[in-house]
Amino acid sequence: MENTYLTKKDVIQINEDTFIVTFNEKFKFDEGQFIMIQTPSLTRKPFILGTWKSNIAVSVQIKGKGTKYIVFEEKKFKAHFPLGNKFIPPAGNGIVIASPTCITLANLLHEKYSCNVLIGSKSKINFELPFESVVGNEDFSKKIKTLKPYDWYLVSGSKQMEEFVLSNIESKNVFVSLEEYMGCGIGACKSCAVFTKDGVKHVCTDGPIFRRDIL
Numbered sequence: 001m002e003n004t005y006l007t008k009k010d011v012i013q014i015n016e017d018t019f020i021v022t023f024n025e026k027f028k029f030d031e032g033q034f035i036m037i038q039t040p041s042l043t044r045k046p047f048i049l050g051t052w053k054s055n056i057a058v059s060v061q062i063k064g065k066g067t068k069y070i071v072f073e074e075k076k077f078k079a080h081f082p083l084g085n086k087f088i089p090p091a092g093n094g095i096v097i098a099s100p101t102c103i104t105l106a107n108l109l110h111e112k113y114s115c116n117v118l119i120g121s122k123s124k125i126n127f128e129l130p131f132e133s134v135v136g137n138e139d140f141s142k143k144i145k146t147l148k149p150y151d152w153y154l155v156s157g158s159k160q161m162e163e164f165v166l167s168n169i170e171s172k173n174v175f176v177s178l179e180e181y182m183g184c185g186i187g188a189c190k191s192c193a194v195f196t197k198d199g200v201k202h203v204c205t206d207g208p209i210f211r212r213d214i215l
């Protein structure tokens with residue numbers, strides 16, 4: 001685990017409020033792991049790691065001062081990574097259903113497992129994605145309800161998106177990437193605790209990706 005500085009290479013706007021941030025540095029991480037990036041208030045924010053155009057990348061939705069600092073202001077970040085567990089999908093054809101905030105993870109899984117990707121965005125996407133996308137709740141809802149069956153599904157987006165997708169998919173191989181508030185990322189602060197059928201789990205050390213059937 002590294003606690004070091006990373007430098008920003010590019011910022012690519014995906015939709016009205018979400019951006020891909022790529023890094024100059026290369027480092028080892030597994031699919032599903034995340035990074036904590038320090039902001040000026042000294043709080044650290046978690047982002048799931050992925051790739052974009054052969055670079056290590058995260059996707060950042062602007063929500064406040066910390067995310068604005070990461071996207072627009074600073075070029076060099078103090079960061080702690082990689083954290084969390086590897087996601088290994090079951091065999092067979094899978095699909096990642098994600099919001100733009102998880103697009104770099106979706107891209108990485110697509111590169112590694114040739115799985116399908118469906119991006120559901122609430123606002124217009126600024127450029128042509130290398131996989132399918134739908135804009136707006138209505139088109140997203142139609143798409144999910146008519147989706148062909150897959151051997152596995154990973155859902156990674158807002159709570160609202162997750163709930164909608166999960167209520168419309170019947171499969172034993174459904175996985176969800178949880179986005180709880182995280183204070184430390186290493187199991188010390190207990191702020192990311194979730195109640196599951198297997199007892200209390202911590203998103204940072206037990207996840208961030210969980211099987212739907214334990215939630």
Ligand code: FES
Nearest residue numbers: 185187189190204
């Ligand atoms: S973020 Fe601190 S215990 Fe999980």
